[in-house]
Amino acid sequence: MTPTAQELLRTTATRLAPAPDANPLVPRIAEGRARVRTLALLGLEQRHVIPADRRSFQHLARRAAESKDLESAAFFDALADGESLARERLAPLLDACGVGRDEAATYEPQPGCQAYPAYVAWLALNGEPTDVVLALTANFAAWGSSCTTVAHALREHYGFDDAACGFFDLFAEPAPDLDRQALTAVQAGLDRGRVTAAHLRYGRLVARYEEMFWETLASGDGADGGEGGGTSKP
Template identity: 45%
Template sequence: MTGHDAPGLIAEARRESAAATRPNRFLDLLEAGQVPRERLIRLAGEECHIVGSDRRSFALLASRYPTSPSGEMFLSLAQGEGRAFTFLLDFAAALGTSEKDLSRYEPQAAAQAYPAYLAQRAAFGTAAEVALAMLANLEEWGIYCGRAAEALREHYGLDEAAVAFFRFFAEPVPGFEEQATEVIAAGLAAGEDPRAVLRAARLLHAYETMFWDSLAEGL
């Protein structure tokens, strides 16, 4: 571990995430136009469960850690998930799927490990753990969403409204890195174990990888 201050821990978490990153087979297939439409519906269904869970997780964190900057950061993330859900419905509609259909979708365990872990940390973890986990992994998630948006436009004929869900997550959240860094610094100053904070980032990255692997399974 390079250091116990917030910038050092963030750098370490990003290095660990980068070292653990491997080719994303689902996106490689999507960019080749080889993902069948029914698998895109599965993507929408999984995301429906993820977005709903993450929104509640961030709201819970905001109630557990209401003071600045944690409260504002988690409330902003919860509101972002709410916006993302409306975009997700547009994606589903472009695939011929309704909100009612999404609510009936039965999620796959491997795809839901990510939100399950985030919910666990929201209930039992710390603000610093979640802040580092999100900060260390959002860049990769954003890149993946950007790739998905371009592939869906090029190979599946979807318009910009239909891919707005992916465009939304492809863009960095203004001010998030500064807020997250402050939250992490406060946690470390209060005596949090930096190894536990770093562990949350490492595990969240692994569970995100499981999500993409589950989408590619059998293709």
Template identity: 40%
Template sequence: MAVDVAVLIKEAQAQLAEQAVPNRFLDRLEAGRVPRAQLRALAGELYRLVRSDRRSFALLAARFPDAPAGDLFLAMAQGEGEALRLLLDFAAELEMEEWELAAYEPKPLAQAYPAYLTQTSLYGSRSDIALALLANVEESGAHYARVADALRSGYGFDEAAVGHFRFFADTPPELLDQATATLAAGLAAGDDPVEAVRTARLVHAYENAFWGALAEDAPAH
């Protein structure tokens, strides 16, 4: 039986809404209660995450080279490369050089998300990541927008320094169209819709774990 793509996306989004949790790190950031050391930790975690995700998307493009999947995953890999460049501007505002980002010791739970993405890029279907993107894009983008706005208003960062967060706050519609087409093609080829929804849910949970790990060391008051 054919799977309705729009219905599947709504099902995934409903499951994500059920596991929504407060983002304590962003709440404290907006209140101006995240110290500079924690902002440096954010830069270090993101440096490792983005570099890993770029390789994961490149691997997916190699596994699924035909359009629309190949075009989607190549665009996502290239996007991570641009995000990495912009992250260096954020680090520079924190007086961090790239070697310091590379030397940063990551928190295990903060890196659970990229580790899971790597696992999925190796063993998952094209539909898994496509649905995860479509189901998570609104909340994930809102989180990055909150970071950018908080850094501008509460910490005095200029727009160039928050470019990394602006980049992920606004996903191009054409990329979402490619993701929808990839999901439809994958499902038509026999990808498991249940596994795709499960992947979307786990990606969401691991993204929450990323922010939660950063909040652990941020002051509560």
């Protein structure tokens, strides 16, 4: 029996859920042990991730619309709009971390952090839109959970205000409209026979590249040895 969209979204998310110990950095931040400089690097990397993902989502929306998959097009348009909002909320985070305009303009991103947007760009060119909806939606739960933890820790351990936490708050907040759009897109894809087994491969790679993002930042954190986040300087 063909699963419903709700069932497929649920089982895909379950199969692609990361291991509890997959993220080496968020627990450090949660305990206030990560350096402020590491948080600054996270923000600097996101300055490159966000515009890349926004263009990828726009391209996916165009491809979906051209193939008469208006439901997936609406989902990707919403994601692109979300990236625009994320970009606006990133500046206060960088300010709180002591990142100046010159550094932000000249920062050279790290390959391990940019593997994720590079793969999303590949999906934008090659992926069946409905399969990409499934892969990305499965990954959003892990990303949102990480952002929830970080937003809380920045207030509790680092003294960041609401504006500085706004980037993480954005992704931590429930997104019922986006969830409904994903459900509609997947159901339409099932009805048209456009869902393939590739969505699991896409999702596994998306999840692994996100892990690489956190691993890369964690590898340079150097927070051991008593340099706690609450007292460290950028």
